[in-house]
Amino acid sequence: MSILIDKKTRFLIQGITGKQGTRACHEMQEFGGKVVAGVTPGKGGEQVEGVPVYNTVKEALQHHHVDASVLYIPPKFAKEAIIEAIEGGISLLNVVTENIPIHDMAYCLALVKQKGARIVGACSAGIYSVGKAKSGSIAGGKSRLAFTPGTIGVMSRSGGMSCETSLVLTQAGLGQSTVVSMGSDVLMGSTFLDFLPDFEKDSETEGLVIFGEIGGTAEEELAAYLIQRRQSGNSYLKPIVAFISGKFAEAINVQNVSLGHAGAIIEGNKGTRKHKVKVLKEAGVIIAEVHHDLGRLMKQTLNGISER
Amino acid sequence: MKLKEFEAKKLLQAVGIPLTQSTLITSPSAIPSFQGDYFLKLQTLAGGRGKAGGIIPIKNSEQAKTRCQQLLGHVFLNETIHEILLDKKIDVTREFYVGILFDTSRKCPLLIFSEEGGVDIEKVKASSPEKIIIREINYLHGLKEADISPILSSFYADKKIKSRLKEILSKLYACFVRFDCKMIEINPLAITPKNDLVALDAVAVLDDDAHYRREIQFPERTDTRKATPREIAAHQIDKDDYRGVAGKTFLDLDGDIAILTSGGGASMTIMDALMEYGGKPANFTEYSGDPPKEKVEKLTRIVLDCPHLSGLLIGGVIANFTNIAETLGGVLTVLQERKPDFPIVIRRAGPHDEEAKRMLLQAKKELGLDIHYFDEKMPLTQAVNVMIELSNQYKKQRGLAHVHSH
Numbered sequence: 144m145s146i147l148i149d150k151k152t153r154f155l156i157q158g159i160t161g162k163q164g165t166r167a168c169h170e171m172q173e174f175g176g177k178v179v180a181g182v183t184p185g186k187g188g189e190q191v192e193g194v195p196v197y198n199t200v201k202e203a204l205q206h207h208h209v210d211a212s213v214l215y216i217p218p219k220f221a222k223e224a225i226i227e228a229i230e231g232g233i234s235l236l237n238v239v240t241e242n243i244p245i246h247d248m249a250y251c252l253a254l255v256k257q258k259g260a261r262i263v264g265a266c267s268a269g270i271y272s273v274g275k276a277k278s279g280s281i282a283g284g285k286s287r288l289a290f291t292p293g294t295i296g297v298m299s300r301s302g303g304m305s306c307e308t309s310l311v312l313t314q315a316g317l318g319q320s321t322v323v324s325m326g327s328d329v330l331m332g333s334t335f336l337d338f339l340p341d342f343e344k345d346s347e348t349e350g351l352v353i354f355g356e357i358g359g360t361a362e363e364e365l366a367a368y369l370i371q372r373r374q375s376g377n378s379y380l381k382p383i384v385a386f387i388s389g390k391f392a393e394a395i396n397v398q399n400v401s402l403g404h405a406g407a408i409i410e411g412n413k414g415t416r417k418h419k420v421k422v423l424k425e426a427g428v429i430i431a432e433v434h435h436d437l438g439r440l441m442k443q444t445l446n447g448i449s450e451r
Numbered sequence: 452m453k454l455k456e457f458e459a460k461k462l463l464q465a466v467g468i469p470l471t472q473s474t475l476i477t478s479p480s481a482i483p484s485f486q487g488d489y490f491l492k493l494q495t496l497a498g499g500r501g502k503a504g505g506i507i508p509i510k511n512s513e514q515a516k517t518r519c520q521q522l523l524g525h526v527f528l529n530e531t532i533h534e535i536l537l538d539k540k541i542d543v544t545r546e547f548y549v550g551i552l553f554d555t556s557r558k559c560p561l562l563i564f565s566e567e568g569g570v571d572i573e574k575v576k577a578s579s580p581e582k583i584i585i586r587e588i589n590y591l592h593g594l595k596e597a598d599i600s601p602i603l604s605s606f607y608a609d610k611k612i613k614s615r616l617k618e619i620l621s622k623l624y625a626c627f628v629r630f631d632c633k634m635i636e637i638n639p640l641a642i643t644p645k646n647d648l649v650a651l652d653a654v655a656v657l658d659d660d661a662h663y664r665r666e667i668q669f670p671e672r673t674d675t676r677k678a679t680p681r682e683i684a685a686h687q688i689d690k691d692d693y694r695g696v697a698g699k700t701f702l703d704l705d706g707d708i709a710i711l712t713s714g715g716g717a718s719m720t721i722m723d724a725l726m727e728y729g730g731k732p733a734n735f736t737e738y739s740g741d742p743p744k745e746k747v748e749k750l751t752r753i754v755l756d757c758p759h760l761s762g763l764l765i766g767g768v769i770a771n772f773t774n775i776a777e778t779l780g781g782v783l784t785v786l787q788e789r790k791p792d793f794p795i796v797i798r799r800a801g802p803h804d805e806e807a808k809r810m811l812l813q814a815k816k817e818l819g820l821d822i823h824y825f826d827e828k829m830p831l832t833q834a835v836n837v838m839i840e841l842s843n844q845y846k847k848q849r850g851l852a853h854v855h856s857h
Contacts, residue, residue, distance in 0.1 A: 218660060244661035245553060246590075246631050252558045253590040285801050286769040288827060301716020307768040311830050329555050329633065354716070359555045391722035391735075395702065433724045435830035 145272030145321045146296065146341040146348070147235060147263070148176075152276055153208055155233065156181045157200065157224050158215035159191045163239070163280065167213060167269075168192045170283050176276040179207040182227075200227040211235040213269070213278045221265070222247035229258050237278045238264030238332065248330045255332065262332025268302025268324035273309075281305060281324055293318015295441060296342040296381075298335050299354035300327040300361070301388075308354050308386070308437060315438025317445075320348040327356055334361035336368050343381065350382045350445055352437055353428075355419060357389030362419040369426035378427075382444045385423055386431045389416035452657045455494040457536050458669050459635070459653035465667065466626040468619055468637070469649045473538040479519040486511045488540035491518055496672070497528050498654075508540070541649065543641040548572050549620065550636030551588075551627045560588040560627065562620070564602045569639035569651075594624035615648040631661030679703040681753050685736060688749045695742025695773075698750045706731025708842055709754045711747075711782065713739045713767030713799070717831060721766045724832035728839040733757045741773040747781030755789060761851065762842035763795045766834060769827050770801025779807040783814055790818055794841035798834035800827040 148154075154171060158164040159181025168178050169192050178194050180203040187198035197203040200212070212233045216224040221243045228236050229251070236255075243265045255262050263270060269279020274292035281302070282290055289310035295317050299305035305324040312319060321342075325333055335353060342348045355362045362385070372379045393416055412418050420430050429444060431437045454462075457475050464470060476482055476491075493505040500506065505527060509515045515537060522532050548568035554561045564584045567575045575582055586598045599620050603613050619640065627635050634656040641651050657665070678686070685701030708725065710732050712718035718737045725732055734754055738747055755763070765782065767773075779799065786795070797811065808824050815822040823841065825834050845851075 219663070242660040244631055244664075245633055245658045246628060246661065249553065249559060249590040256558075257591065280771060283771040284769075285804070285827070286771055289769060299716075301714075303714040303768040304716035304720060307717065307720070307831055310769070310827060314828075314830060329553055330558055331555075356716070356719070361555070364556055386720075388716065388719045388723050390726050392719055394726060395704070395735075433727050433836075434720045434832040436832075438830075 144345045144347045145275055146338065146345050147270050147321060147323065148211060148272050148278055149275045150175060151177075152210045152278075153177050153179045154278060155179065155200070155203055155207070155209040155212040155228075156194075156215065157212055157228065158217075159183055159194065159196055160186045160189065161215055164215035165191050166283070167215060167239075167280055168194060170280070171213075171277055174277045174282070176278070179209060200231045200233070204231050204233075209233055211237060211278060214238045214240055214264075216240050218242045218244065222251060225251040225262070226254060229254050229260050234260050236260065236262045236264075236332070237267055237270055238262055238326075239267055239269065239279050240264070241266045243328075245328070245330055248328065252330055252332065261337075263323060264326045264332055266302075266326035266328055268305060270321065270323050271319075272321045273319045279324070281322065289313060290322065291318040293320065294347055294349040295319050296338070296345070296348045296351045297322040297354075298338055298351065299324050300356045301354055304354045304388075304434075307434070308352060311435045311438040312352060312441065315442050317438060317441055320345060327359070329359065331361070335365040336361070339365070339368065339379065343379065348381060350384070350441055352441055353383060353385035355385055355387040357387070357392055357416050357419070358414050360413050362387060363413045363422055366422035366426035366428065369428070373427070382429070382441070382448065383427070384429045384431060384437055384441045384444060386434050386437055387416050387419050387423070388434075393417075452659055452669070452672055453496050454655040454657065454669060455496060455534065456492065456652055456654070457494055457534060459655035460650070461667060462626050462630050462632070462635070462655055463623075463637070463650055463653055466622045466629065468622050468626070469647065471538050471541055471649055471651060473536050476519055476535045476537055477523070477533060479516045479523065482512050482515050482519060482537065484512045485515075489515070490538045490540060491515060491522075492536040492538055493522060493527055493532050494534040494536060495528055495530050495532070497530060500528065503528055509537075541641070542644050543639075543651075544644055545642040546639035546651075547642075548575070548636070548638045549623060549640050550634065550638070551624060551632070552634035552636075554587075557587055559590055562586040562588055562594065562598055562624070564620075569641075572638065588624070593628070594621060609646055611646045612642060612648070615646075619648055619650075630655075630667065631658045631665055632656065633658050681734070681756065685750060685753050688746055688753075692743070692746055695738065695740040695746060697738035697742040697746040698736055698753070700735070700737050701753070702735040704732045704734055706733045707759055707761040707846075708838065709733050709757060709760050709763040710735055711751065711754055711763070711765045712737045713770070713773065715739075717766065717768045720832060721764070721835055724835040725764070725839070728836050730835070730839040730842065733760060738778065739767075739773060742778065744777050744781040744784075747778045748784050751782045751785040755785060755791065759851075760791070760793055761845045762793050762838055763791070764835065764838045765795070765797040765799065766831055767799055768831060770799070773801055774803050775799050775801045776803035776806040776810065779811060783810060786814060786820060787818065790820065792821070793845050794821045794823065794838070796823045796825070796834055796838040796841065798825040798829055798831055
């Protein structure tokens with residue numbers, strides 16, 4: 144098993160005729176994924192890597208069953224493309240586009256909530272169910288060497304570090320089940336918390352590794368969820384090891400522009416590395432102080448569990 | 452991008468939110484003649500202006516001129532003051548707080564209202580949280596009657612205040628949407644003796660990703676800290692050539708290890724590891740997105756333009772499409788020119804990395820450079836550890852100070 148995508152997933156690529164979209168299509172096919180259709184307005188009737196291109200999502204859906212859409216759409220047009228996919232009833236949207244205006248994302252996230260679909264991204268490098276299927280640019284080129292099939296679920300706020308995190312696991316002898324690059328914007332379609340139930344249900348996943356960053360509250364929400372589960376006598380049983388970057392950034396104070404007083408009353412002292420590490424530790428998450436320690440710590444933890 | 456008070460007020464004005472009568476002063480000679488109760492408000496990006504003495508009561512234009520001469524062009528709260536607002540003092544019976552911002556965990560805008568305004572809203576939250584009302588706004592529907600009515604009903608019987616407040620909240624939300632704000636707040640929103648409402652101060656943070664469609668444009672923010680010559684030179688590399696990114700972010704630091712990183716997440720992880728292992732960076736910079744050789748070459752020159760270096764660290768994750776031979780070729784050109792004697796640690800992998808490795812190892816042999824080349828088999832942060840150890844050895848051999856002994 145794996146989460147979100149597997150060998151059976153039928154993909155649509157929105158923006159398939161662009162350079163990045165075409166490249167992703169080629170790679171996704173190479174990894175054994177089923178890319179059933181592509182969409183680029185005005186390019187209907189063309190083919191990319193043998194995949195038929197349609198002018199609209201609606202048209203594509205008239206001819207194909209689609210489980211997931213990968214979006215390589217310029218930021219200015221991303222909102223319309225996301226709406227098209229949601230309205231079409233596609234249940235998983237992997238948005239790769241960077242720099243989507245936050246108000247456009249706010250609209251899409253409200254719509255997705257109403258319609259019951261799921262967005263991973265924006266600014267996601269992709270999703271990779273290792274050895275089965277991938278969505279997006281993740282594991283492209285030589286970086287595929289970083290991944291091996293296995294039992295660790297990986298969630299990362301950085302696209303590049305989703306690869307490096309998988310690499311240190313591979314080097315510690317730990318393969319990965321599904322690797323999710325979830326983006327790091329103020330408004331994210333899905334965060335750590337959203338994937339936890341999926342990984343819990345996935346019988347192949349034995350442990351989770353997280354690459355977190357300063358800013359936002361995704362790490363704090365994860366910690367609160369774990370604590371709440373523990374308090375209700377229903378602890379999350381799969382071990383979690385995390386690396387939270389930001390020591391340097393905080394030391395030289397290059398944090399994102401603060402949202403000022405209003406931000407402070409919503410987020411309080413959340414958002415700093417110190418706070419994230421503190422609450423994650425309280426929630427039972429093991430923290431790696433340097434990144435490559437993630438592999439060793441996860442291995443130790445899993446060995447500890449099997450000895451018990 | 453954060454706006455100053457007078458800029459944020461331009462947004463409020465555009466949607467018709469009432470403001471006090473005020474004049475923007477950028478030169479003392481431009482102060483109109485007046486007499487009466489006024490304030491000089493220094494235009495800063497940082498908060499806490501009032502407490503620090505940035506709002507000054509004034510009685511006439513002579514006084515104003517003298518103070519503006521003292522203040523304009525001078526540093527206040529680590530910022531150089533370029534603008535001062537001259538605001539007429541008005542009588543106020545009561546002050547509210549109102550703000551709208553995106554909440555990362557609820558994934559929607561929040562409307563925040565406090566019946567106590569004019570002070571730090573954090574303090575109100577701490578001392579009397581019951582005075583603060585927070586409403587989640589469904590972006591599909593916008594600000595609805597149901598979002599506003601709890602605010603209106605809880606405080607005032609006065610019909611005029613109610614209707615004015617309702618109007619201002621609607622206008623503020625419209626302003627938040629129309630100008631692609633990440634956050635906008637009015638604090639205080641004051642009630643006058645005639646029960647009119649007026650915005651006395653405002654803060655706004657704009658979404659840089661929506662810059663292209665904003666009707667009102669504001670000048671780019673320059674750093675509050677003055678850029679160093681190296682920082683200016685590095686930024687220029689990126690401005691001169693649109694291909695890839697190199698030098699867009701550059702920080703001059705006071706350590707002894709020169710840094711060339713690639714990729715956002717990777718660069719931060721490298722710097723974190725450097726700190727964890729006790730290393731001191733001489734700079735921070737990043738290149739990515741497959742920049743041409745010349746851009747990396749120029750950036751390398753700036754990175755190495757620093758006395759007393761004890762190492763050069765070049766690192767990134769496995770690249771998807773950045774040409775490793777091309778980019779490291781840019782580094783090599785500078786190394787060939789300068790032939791530094793300190794250790795150079797490289798951890799790079801990706802397209803054409805075999806060629807890059809060959810090239811650098813050849814230079815190592817021919818020029819006697821102390822190059823340590825690693826590919827993906829060496830974890831990124833492990834390579835940082837190698838850099839620190841080699842740098843410490845280098846300093847020890849040369850009897851240099853600041854060797855970390857562990």
